[in-house]
Amino acid sequence: MIGRARFAFTVLAFGYAFLYLPIALVITYSFNESRLVTVWAGLSTKWWIALFHNEAMLDAAWLSVRIGLASATLSTVLGLAAGYALARVPRFVGRTLFASLVVAPMVMPEVVMGISMLLLFVGSDQLLGGPARGFLTITIGHVTFSLAFVAIVVQARLADFDRTLEEAAMDLGATPWTTFLTVTLPLLTPALVSGWLLAFTLSLDDLILTQFVAGAQSQTLPMRVYSSVRLGVDPQINVLATIVVAIAASALIASAVLTRRSVDKRAAQ
Amino acid sequence: MSEPIVRIEGLTKRFGEVPAVAGVDLEIARGELFALLGGSGCGKTTLLRMIAGFETPDTGRVIIDGQDMTGVPPHKRPVNMMFQSYALFPHLDVAGNIAYGLKREGVARAEIAQRVAEVLSLVKLDGLGSRRPAQLSGGQRQRVALARALVKRPKLLLLDEPLAALDRKLREGTRFEMVRLQERLGLTFVIVTHDQEEAMSMATRLAVMNAGRIAQTGPPHELYERPASRFVADFIGIANILQTGARRWLALRPEKIVLTSARPATAHVATGQVIDIAYEGDRSLYRVAIENGPVMLVAAMNVARAHGSAHRRGDTVWLGWSDDAGQVLDE
């Protein structure tokens, strides 16, 4: 029994060290005095100040956030529709094709999706004279792969959804549409929130597809980071990494606290 | 007799090749507590769901209060259903669940509050309006489900296995409570159940279903004492079914037979050996192998506080019954 506990502890300690040590080092060196990310030369906040004066980086971040908001929202709407259709409509023309199209972007290599979408936009540019590559084309690209993730979450939630709840609503006089608004949608909300967050994160993080469809004028945050990192390590990137980790961790803690609080409230009553 | 609240005419429903309901005609009178009794897969739930409007019949029609319900969606039917799983909305509190149907009717807010409070006290859940379903006990959830259907004042309340999810002790008490509630409100209840004890003790009339058809309809005592077929005789309670001729049988209940050591003075007698005894406390069930005949089940009350059953395994005993003890069957 003790042997197993020790084994489990060792495995997890090693695993989590592997996952978190690199991140911890990146954070540490964001406070380094030296330009070299490998040599510790004393505590400093100069790279933090430099980053906040890096106009190009800030512009890129703002563009990324705007694209993230737009694409997450649009992919949540489309993903909800796709997941609902897959879970609730057993037969329609092209269902098999539709089901494969929904999940295919999840497993499609990004370089392939990138080149194919760029060809589409080049083609439409030749035939229709647009759309101009930039915010719109990047958003379309991100929606196309993130809607799959939302659809899967919605489909899974609907699959273990108690159908009699919807029947009960209709039995009590609700029309199908009212049933959807007052019963189905509220019960799907947690799935939609996590789907939206996932889509937002994926959009904010995407480099490859974005690089293909962005055009010459637009630069998103990952594109900036990539072009800077290709030239070697850069303390400003460490600062950015620290901020990203801080946001992710505090979002996680916030959600944990909220869940705990609602559990406590339920227990109190 | 006034116009029945429900009239079902030639109703059938197939799922693929399997007929779930195969030609059902049925009338249910106003104010009845009617039970549909049958084993799993006999079509009773499908029949109930066709009355509620969740399944579309292949042929036949359902008439509720004189109105043909063909093509009427569930939300426009004057019936309400209590689901076997209760189907309480987990995101609404108890009051919200009960008010749900009233809001759909567009009832004024003040009236909703008043009617919710009334029905809550009717089912003895006063003060629990702000609880979530997850915070209730099984018995409380059952009563919320009942209240949610009752508050709409339906012409007809359909109950799908309303007591199945409760534990045994609670089930017995709740049976009486529901009967009292039904009588007090003067509503018509249609209960679907697989539990014959439940159907017999609650219903004013019941229908036994088998393989998509109604085998027999009648008040509980009639189904027990005058079964119309071997299926009903065998399904409700225990019966010895003795073949007495070509396509003629006699259904004889174990408690209608006297069991003695000496030959009894009844119209019919038989003798045999006790081969099994099931001691049940208040009574014992004996399996008696008749000489050159079948094995018969006989029940005898344990009136004396002796050591268990009055007869022993291997004893030779006499069985006797009167002329009108059994029911003659021809199907």
Add this chain to the structure above:
Amino acid sequence: MRLVIALPFAWLVVFFLLPLVLVLGLSFGTNSPDLAPPVELGLNLASFRLLFTDDLYLAAWLSSLRIAAVSTFGALLLGYPMAYAIARARPQLRPLLLTLVILPFWTSFLIRVYAWMGLLAENGILNQFLRWSGLVRNPGTILGTEWAVHLGIVYAYLPFMVLPLYSSLEKLDWSLLEAASDLGAKPLPAFLTVTLPLSLPGIVAGCLMVFIPAIGEFVIPDLLGGTRTLMIGKVLWDEFFTNSDWPLASAVAICLLILLVGPIVIFQRHQQRSLERT
């Protein structure tokens, strides 16, 4: 209802299916640097011929497969014990342990790869540590080798391995192991004959979820693998952006898709089955 189906359906046909058809069409085109875009459409098999005859491309295919396979195996070796330990931890602890595995996924992929650049560089933290500790006097540089790519892939995709493994191990009825030991199986045979076969669905799902993206990976070999590491995703990128050879890049994309059809079909079947089971 019709709109609910039509809207996402139309979106995916226009923005996903149609582009793939365009790639297929373009892969038979001819590279024409003077045109804009630099392609002449037609039925030219030259790009495919080049892909199957040129040593560079063949080497890229093989090393992609090798790197993806080795990294997947590495992720399984690290991920299985972790998933097992989490599945057998106290139930109250499991959500926290699982969240800790997923958390890095919510931070930037690019930054997680970047973290290894500073670690693995010639004067990087790992080598400084090795020298300081006296374990290795002259450690070689890991950055710029295939080993760095393996490490990067295992690191970046570990959550994808642990999650499906955990969900199949968590469902496992542990009394089966007790039954096995009651019937005389020692711990290792009990593991090999009971736990391992029953967690096979998780192993398959986890391995595919690492293998499929690893094959077409671009960022990790580009940042950690240096110029010596060949991977097919990188080849596609370079043909497109550096050489502006669109037909060749399209042909690479088509071949990559054909290579992945098998694993993807297995994965989708698997997904659909597990969705239907719930």
